[in-house]
Each structure stands twice: as C-alpha cells, then as structure tokens.
Amino acid sequence: MNSKHSFWQALIVAIIIFWTGIMLGILFENSRTSKLENFYKSSETQIFDIQLTGNLLMNEANPDCNTALQDNIDFADRIYEEAKTLEKYDASNKITDDIVKLHSRYDLLRTMLWLNVIGLQEKCSNQTNIVVYLYQYVEPNIDTQAKQVAISKVTSDLKKKYGDKVLLIPLAYDTGVKSLSLLRSKYQINEFPVVIVNQKNKITGLNTVEELEKYLEL
Amino acid sequence: MEFVTIVYLAFMFIALYMFSFFIILTFRNRQSLSLYPSPNTNFFITVLIPAHNEEKSIESTINHVMQSDYPQNKLEVIVLNDGSSDNTSAIVKNLLKKYPGLKLIDKENSGKADSLNLGIKKAKGELIAVVDSDSFPAPESLKKLTGFFDNPKMGAVTSFVTVRNKNDNFFAKIQSLEYVILGWSRKLLDFVDSVYVTNGPLSLYRKSFIMEVGGFDRSTVTEDIDITWNLLNHDYKTAMCLDANVSTIAPSKFKSWFKQRTRWGLGGLQAIQKYRKMFFRKGMFGAFILPFVSLSIILSIATFIFSTYLILRAILIRFLTITYSVSANTTIFALQDINFYPSVIIFYFVVLFTLSISYSWYILKAIKYEENLNLKKFLTLLFYILVYLTLYPLVWFVSIYRFLKKDYKW
DSSP, X not given: OOGGGHHHHHHHHHHHHHHHHHHHHHHHHXXXXXXXXXXXXXXXXXXXXXXXXXXXXXXXXXXXXXXXHHHHHHHHHHHHHHHHHHHHHHHHOOSOOHHHHXXXXXXXXXXXXXXXXXXXXXXXXXXXXXXXXXEOOSSOOHHHHHHHHHHHHHHHHHHHHHGGGEEEEEEETTSOOHHHHHHHHHTTOOXXXXXXXXXXXXXXXXXOHHHHHTTOOO | OOHHHHHHHHHHHHHHHHHHHHHHHHHHHTTTXXXXXXXXXXXXXXXXXXXXXXXTTHHHHHHXXXXXXSOGGGEEEEEEEESOSSSXXXXXXXXXXXXXXXXXXXXXXXXXXXXXXXXXXXXXXXXXXXXXXXXXXXXXXXXXXXXXXXXXXXXXXXXXEEETTTTSXXXXXXXXXXXXXXXXXXXXXXXXXXXXXXXXXXXXXXXXHHHHTTSSOTTOSOHHHHHHHHHHHTTOEEEEEEEEEEEEOOOOSHHHHHHHHHHHHHHHHHHHHHTXXXXXXXXXXXXXXXXXXXXXXXXXXXXXXXXXXXXXXHHHHHHHHHHHHHHTTOOSOOGGGOOOOOOHHHHHHHHXXXXXXXXXXXXXXXXXXXXXXXXXXXXXXXXXXXXXXXXXXXXXXXXXXXXXXXXXXX
C-alpha cells in the first residue's frame, strides 16, 4: 500500500467530518430559528389582533382604555421573554444569519407595539409608562456591549419593580427598521444606548433604577 | 458569518486534516510500525560523541555505546571533547584502557557541528553514528539502524528517544509522554518519506553523503535539523526506526526546558530560511516537509494569538459589565446569564479533543509506555494536552524574537 495516498484520503475524511459539523451546526441553528419563527408568527398575529381590538374599543362611546392597555402590556411582556431567548440563540448561532433577520422582524414588531401604545397613551388618561430602551445591535464595541448589558439589567429591574405600570420595549436601533428611524428623528434621539421614558425623557449613560424611576409618571 | 468564526473554522479544518492524516497513516501501517530491515552489509561504524562539560553523564553514555551488540571489530567510538572545563576529558581518559575501540580528541571549544565535522574527518567508518553525551542507546539499537543503509539512497536514520529521568518530577514525566508521541509521529512520517529531523541522542548517517553535502553546518543552532534537510535537499532518504531505543536526560526545570526548546525553535526557523527556495519544489521535502513545519509554527502562534484575543476580550467584557452593573446598582450575575447551546464550534472542539485524547492514549498503549496505564497517567496526558502544549507558542515567540535579532547563541 502506498502511504502517500494518505494525503488525499485524509482530505476526504477531513471534509466529511467538517461537512458533518457544518450540517449539524445548520441543523441546530435551524431548529432554534424555527422555534423562534413559531413564536414570532404567533406574536405577529397577536399584534394585529391587539391593534384591531384597540381600534374597536377606542372607537366606542366609552373607550375601554384599561383593556386596550392591558393587552399591550401583556403583549410587551410576552415578546420581552421571547427577546431574551432570541438574544441567547443569537450568541450561539455562528453559521447562518437567520437569527439576524428574525431580530430585525422582532424589532419591527416592537416598533409597531411602541406606535400602538403611543396612540393609546394620547387617547387615554390611564397612565402606563412607556419605557423604551434603544441599544446598538450591529458590532457594538466592548465598552458599549458591557454598558448595554448593565442598562438592560436596570430596565429589567425597573419593570420587575413596577410591573404593569411600566411597559418595557427594548429595541435595536440599527437593524434597518425604517419606521423606527422616523421615530428616532421625530423624538430627536441621537445618542445610544438610551432609555426613553414616555417619549419625553431621553436618559443616556448608566443610571440606577432609582434614577430612572424619577422620570416615571406614577 | 463573522470573521472570527471563519478563522476558527479554518483552524479546525487544518487540525482535522492533520489528525485524519496521522490516523490514516497509523491504520495503514499498524503492522509495520516496529519493523526494520535486517542488515545485509556489515558496515564499519564510527560513533561520534561530542561532549562539552558532560562529566555527570559521559561515562554512562560511553558504557552504553560500548555495550552495543554491534560487532566490536566493526565499531569505532570517538569522544570529541569540545573544550570542556570540567572532568569530562579525565573521565574519558580513564575509560580508554577499558575500551580499546574508544578514542578521545581534545579540542578547543568550537561548537557541536564543528566537533562533528572534525570527528567525521578522523572517522574510519562508512557510517557515522552521532550520540549525544547525555544519551544512552540500547545495546541492539545500532544494529537495528544499519539495515536501512542497504538502500543506496539512504542518508540518515534516526532512533526512538525516551526520557531516562522521567521519574525526576512531573515536568520530566510530561516530557516523557511528549517524546513518545513525537517519536510515534516521526515514524508515521517515515511512511511518506518525511522524517524531517534526525535527533541528537542517536542517529546514523552515511559518511560519504554527509561529506558530499558539506558536513554539519556550524552557523545553525540545531545541526541535526539542518543536516537532515540538507540530505533531503540532495535527494537522499531519511528514515526512522521505532524499535531502536535511546534514552536521554530531559530538562527537569522549566528554565532549562525553555532554553532548549527556544534553541530548537530557532534552529527550525534558521532551516526554513536557509531552504526557503525549496518550497513546493523538491519532492516530499519541498511539497510536504517545508510547508508542514512552517504551517505548524504559523498555526501554533496564530492559535495562541486568536485564543488570547478571545479570552482577553471575554474577560474585559465581563470586567466592564461587572463594573457598570455595580455603578448602576444592579445584579452582577444572574443564573439566566449562563448560556449553553450546542454550536458548530462546540462540535469541532469535542471532536478534536476526543480525537487527541483517544489517539494519544492509543499511542501510549501501542508503544507500551508503561505497564500500568491508570487514571493518574490519563490525567497526566490530559495535562499534557491542555496545559503543556499551550506553552509552545511562547517558545515560538521567543525563538522568532531571537531569530529576528540574529541571536544565534546556544
């Protein structure tokens, strides 16, 4: 047997193992993405339903602000949990960029939610605080990345503390959602990461829960 | 796909290729690994023992060489005392009466390569065996090496080196594992005509070829690598005999180990520079040996830089996150921060780690490293793979630094 054949035989074996790895990777990533896709489809249906329900409730003689707002809060909580799963999967996915696309779609969904609650807030006296956390998704530097983790925890703590009185919407500002860019221009948001409370207060830098709660209308 | 992932996947592919290559070579040649050709010619052999301040080991080295089962009338042993300032010369002089075939040449200190060249000039043998003065060949080793020279193109044959002082401490024990794995790999490379170094502890050369290629190069710090590449460059063959044993003293302290390894590294770099024009040109030497050795160095350094970057980045992010979390008065760490999902990176890591552990363990069993391969030995192997091998990039950094500074001291 000529051992020099080992050079190309090894190449074939390496390609097979490498290909198996890539396929397994794609399989794992696809299964995770499809799980999130199912969540997303359900959430998408829900946001349309909430919008329609909101329209119907608000067009009546006595608008039912409480029900409409509660629907939005419940929905925000739901997609907040889904977003956490999305972030975790995002960190593990290495080969395909399906999660990135899904991230963008979720941001669109959250922007719709934001617009919806802005509309409700204008019509209803019942105050729920809208806390939007805008962060950088595409290639943040190390400092920004660390800062965003801390701010994310603070906003999460704020939500835990005030429950339904706070509607928390974390949003990546740089995933190409056009309507979000328009909202940024409208509210003149130029610094990131930023926490926006009720579209009036733009809070940049690191803040504690106590500092953020000063901006809440309770 | 991120750049980091692409780099990672490229490394993984090369590692998988090299592993597959060695495993296929093992599978194909498992029956003939320990075989060696029986000699048809009774070559006259001159054993050269270059020595510089080796009073602790020289007597034992000479005794081992003289106890060789090679016909004594076909054996000449020359000790080349390279300007020792200790008792090396006196010890050898005492042994001259005991061994009539033993000769001593006292000379000014001029380095190992120069001593060997002088020895070759004085040698009567058709074959030249080089034995380091801190190494101890097994009695049958010389005979096992000579059969390869019935091939008229054979230029050099090297032996299987083990660590004599492996029980000195854990560091020596780790090196004994390393020597076994290196010896095994070197034998596998023999099957593709790619033995790229004939070691100092015991190697046998054809005198006429050595003289034809200009002898040992005085300007290099590893004359054994240089002479091997020189012979290959002249289209002569090199081989390895796994059954020809020689034991040697390995450094048992980190400082001396590091010095030895940086010298080896420096010698490797000198050889690459000297033969750089042969890349992809001279049969297996240019097509495989030169790229293989160069790629090993590049990968070792690149892996180190890449891993260090990733680890430092992760540490820095964690540190900043903690700092910011403290200043924002929020939780530093939550259980939900633990994130473990299978990915392609984990898959390759598991495959390569399992392969390296299993294959190394197989080598130790096949070589009969020790009778009782227990859990303790397994943990030593684990330490070798996970810790010891990570020291190599540091060796390469220093070797490259010395190479760039042209610091070619021993």
